[in-house]
Amino acid sequence: MIEVQHLVKKFGDFTAVNDLSFAVESGQVMGFLGPNGAGKSTTMKMITGFLRPTAGTARIAGIDICDNPLAAQTQLGYLPEGAPAWPDMTPRQFLDFITRIRGLDKSAARQAMIRAIGMTELHGVLDQPIDTLSKGYRRRVGLAQAIVHDPDVLVMDEPTDGLDPNQKFQVRQAIEEMAAHKAIIISTHILEEVDAICSHAMIIDRGEIVAEGTPSALAARSRFFGAxxxxxxxxxxxxxxxxxxxxxxxxxxxxxxxxxxxxxxxxxxxxxxxxxxxxxxxxxxxxxxxxxxxxxxxTGRLDDVFGTLTRKPRPLADTANVADGGGA
Ligand SMILES: Nc1ncnc2c1ncn2[C@@H]1O[C@H](COP(=O)(O)OP(=O)(O)OP(=O)(O)O)[C@@H](O)[C@H]1O
Ligand SMILES: [Mg+2]
Missing domain, CATH: 3.30.70 (Alpha-Beta Plaits)
Incomplete structure (x- = not known):
């Protein structure tokens, strides 16, 4: 369902994503791990058609995101970093708008909204401008718009960031439930989350894959394995x-x-x-x-493996040109 081949993104001289290749099948949840600035969000933006790759391809359900972005985007739901939304709209108006641009008819839209609002527990804030919502509630609105049309592919950039513990639990549960029939990519800094909900995990550092496998296979690479x-x-x-x-x-x-x-x-x-x-x-x-x-x-510790693989010092030349800009 998601096929990424030799994906590269450069901003000026700076290489944010360097030759990434991987695939995610329906029924899999891929956990995207990596330190700040590793290239997780940039990769997700390319997969979802918000940023044009410098090189390489991404396919959603077999459709090339660059050649046919609209057809590919129809198949996917995307929660971008920071969960942007129209601040003047209320969650009800925003979700209604999303169901309409997603092409759902009236009764399907109604059902879809009830489902998404239920999964993200937005009932109490449906008619309050998004601008005035707390961070966690804004994120829930972002989640609701990502899942409202029940897409086959879900890409979520730190879906549980800013949520309270109850909501974190609930969103994880929702992801687990949806996983059976979808291909899902999430990025996260919460390593327990990877253990809890991901069938596969990938650690990236400086735009490159440094390890991938099942969470337990990755954890088994830790020096604590067998201790x-x-x-x-x-x-x-x-x-x-x-x-x-x-x-x-x-x-x-x-x-x-x-x-x-x-x-x-x-x-x-x-x-x-x-x-x-x-x-x-x-x-x-x-x-x-x-x-x-x-x-x-x-059985091994994922945090230990993460630390070992991503703590190598960054060469000076590499840190000098981050502010170069670039753009899509
Ligand atoms: N438009 C841009 N222009 C220049 N550099 C950029 C741009 N967008 C991203 N970068 C750089 O690309 C690198 C990867 O950024 P990205 O946002 O993908 O990291 P991340 O893995 O999502 O990090 P975080 O965990 O902090 O969310 C960073 O060094 C970032 O500063
Ligand atoms: Mg990010």
């Missing part, structure tokens, strides 16, 4: 360390947060099965009768 983490009272730390020092071919790291301490035990040899280490630590815990608060075999 055994135990959480216990900080006052037990000294005793625990003495005992853990006795485990052969292992080392550990300690993170103390007030009264609670997490110790991550790593096997030194790659050959040692992680389950053996877990069994060993579990035996020690029962022998020592430590009142452990939690014990877990780590």
């Amino acid at each position: 055994v983490s135990l959480t216990l009272d900080t006052q037990l730390l000294e005793r625990a360390c003495k005992v853990l020092d006795g485990i052969d071919n292992s080392r550990y790291e300690v993170v103390t947060r007030g009264v609670e301490t997490v110790i991550s035990v790593f096997a030194d040899t790659a050959q040692a099965p992680a389950t053996d280490l877990l069994a060993h630590v579990r035996d020690l815990i029962s022998q020592q009768e430590w009142p452990v608060r939690a014990l877990a075999l780590e």
Whole structure:
């Protein structure tokens, strides 16, 4: 449903997106991750036909977005960064306008509006000018216009940014529900969101893909993968360390947060099965009768992988020409 091939965007001498290729099928939710300025929004603008690529192609349901933008845009819903909307309109007027330009007839438009308003819980603010809405509500209006025509392809730039925790949960749930019959791309800085709703994830840095795969496969690239983490009272730390020092071919790291301490035990040899280490630590815990608060075999940490892949220093020449401008 979404096919991106060798997409490039340059603003003057500055390359914001550099040779990006990927595909998203119906039923998939692709999480777009990357530090500020990585090129997520620029890529989304090109995929949705708001910015012309310097090179490469993007196809929506097989239709080239540059050759036939209107036909391609008919298939998609787009929540742009910042969720722009007409400030003088009320959400009711705005959504009514969107259903009309989307070509829905009166009764379909009515049903569509009821559905979108329900999913984004806009009932209380339907007749208040968008200009006077709080940030989270403005974003909900943006979400509602993106989904109102029930498109096959959804591109959403930080859909949960600025939402309160209840709404975040609800929007995630809505995305999960819609995912079965749509191809969806979301960008986010909330890594738990990727675990919660994305079937695939892609980390980009400086316009290039640095990692992609399922969230669990990406997390498994973390150095914590296979480590055994135990959480216990900080006052037990000294005793625990003495005992853990006795485990052969292992080392550990300690993170103390007030009264609670997490110790991550790593096997030194790659050959040692992680389950053996877990069994060993579990035996020690029962022998020592430590009142452990939690014990877990780590499945990896996405934040650790993200940090490792995107924290390389930026060359000076690369940072000098960002303000060059460019335009579509
Ligand atoms: N019109 C433009 N002219 C010049 N540079 C631009 C333009 N639009 C974007 N850029 C630059 O392209 C790079 C990528 O920006 P983009 O907005 O795509 O990043 P992002 O990954 O969405 O970041 P964020 O997480 O902050 O939203 C940035 O360095 C940005 O300053
Ligand atoms: Mg952005």
